[in-house]
Each structure stands twice: as structure tokens, then as C-alpha cells.
Amino acid sequence: MKPIDQTRFGEDGNCLAACLASLLEVPLDAVPEFGHDPANACLNEWLRPLGFYAVTLHGPQEAGGEPWFPAGYHIAGGQSAGGPHAVVAFGDGVVHDPNPNRAGLITHEDFTILVPFNPLRCR
Secondary structure, eight states, rough: OOOOOOOOOEEEEEGGHHHHHHTHHHHHHHGOOOTTTTOOOOOOHHGGGEEEEEEEESSOOOOTTTTTOSSSSSEEEEETTTEEEEEEETEEEEOSSSSSTTTOOOOEEEEEEEEEOOOOGGG
């Protein structure tokens, strides 16, 4: 994971793109705009040649009444003081907030995991 900060903020912000660039260790301008929705159908189309697909879990994650978080790196989405936001997390901790103010999330609403695959093994 290589931290990359977002360059646009608010409704047209690119925090999700900055999180993807951070996880994939590519320049921010190499990531298309997917808006604030990690479940955007175009995301998996873009990820496929890179050997990944995205799985997004929505809503509070609970097991036995206790919140749980995906193990390993993932993108956590929710609300920040300025509206919808995404950060890079590892387990239950934020490891990179792409907003330079580093305020993080107020709520955790979804988790997006990048799952590697080898399309050659599927044939």
C-alpha cells in the first residue's frame, strides 16, 4: 500500500480513486472516476485486466452482535464531516485517509475488498 491523497473534494471528490490508487500502487491519474459508489459496475471491468475484482459488503457488519471488519487491506466507506468518504483500512483501523485533513470516517457503511484472481486458471 502506497498512500496517495485525493485532489478533489466534496460532491466531485476523488477519495475512492485515491484509495484504489493507494492499494494498487498506481498513480491517481491512472484510476478512472467511479464516483463515491464502490459497487459501480465499471469498477470490476476496470479491475479485471489488473487481476482483481471488488467485493463490497454494505451495512453495519455484525457477527454475534459485535462489529467486525475484513482482515487485511480494504476500502472503508461511510460519512465524514464533509459527506460521503472512503479511506484505506487494515482490519479495524484506518491506515490512510486520502483527505489531507485526515479526519477519517464518522460512520462505517460499507467495506470493499479487492480480491485477486488469475483469469488464466478459469479457462
